[in-house]
Amino acid sequence: MNSAQLAHRAGVSVCTLRHCHQIGILAEPPRLANGYRHYGKHDLIHVLRIKRLSALGIPLSSMTELVVGDTSGDELLDKLDRELESAIVRLNQQRQKVSRVRSQLFVDHNACAS
Known part of the structure; x- marks a missing residue:
C-alpha cells in the first residue's frame, strides 16, 4: 500500500x-x-x-x-502512569468539593425558601 x-x-x-x-x-x-x-x-x-x-x-x-x-520506554510508561494516578486523585478531590458545594447550595436554598 x-x-x-x-x-x-x-x-x-x-x-x-x-x-x-x-x-x-x-x-x-x-x-x-x-x-x-x-x-x-x-x-x-x-x-x-x-x-x-x-x-x-x-x-x-x-x-x-x-x-x-x-528499556527506558518502561520508565516513560511508569511516569505516565504516575501522572495519570495523580490526575485521578486530583479529579476525585474536585468532585468531592463540587458535591459539598452542591449540598451547601441546596441547604442554603431551602433555608431561604422558609
Whole structure:
C-alpha cells in the first residue's frame, strides 16, 4: 500500500507519516519503481501502535524508546502512569468539593425558601 492508503487505514494523515519518518519512529519503507513508498501490514501495525501511544498522551518525540523496545520506554510508561494516578486523585478531590458545594447550595436554598 502507498502512503495515502496506509494513512487512511490507520486513521492518520500523510503528514503524520512523514513526520514519523523524520523523527525516526517509523522506518522508511522500500520504494517502488515509480518512487512511491511501499508499506506492508507490519507498517500498518506499527503506525497503529504509534497512534495508540499518542492517544495515551505520549508525544511523538518521546516515542523512540517505546517503539524501538528500549528499556527506558518502561520508565516513560511508569511516569505516565504516575501522572495519570495523580490526575485521578486530583479529579476525585474536585468532585468531592463540587458535591459539598452542591449540598451547601441546596441547604442554603431551602433555608431561604422558609
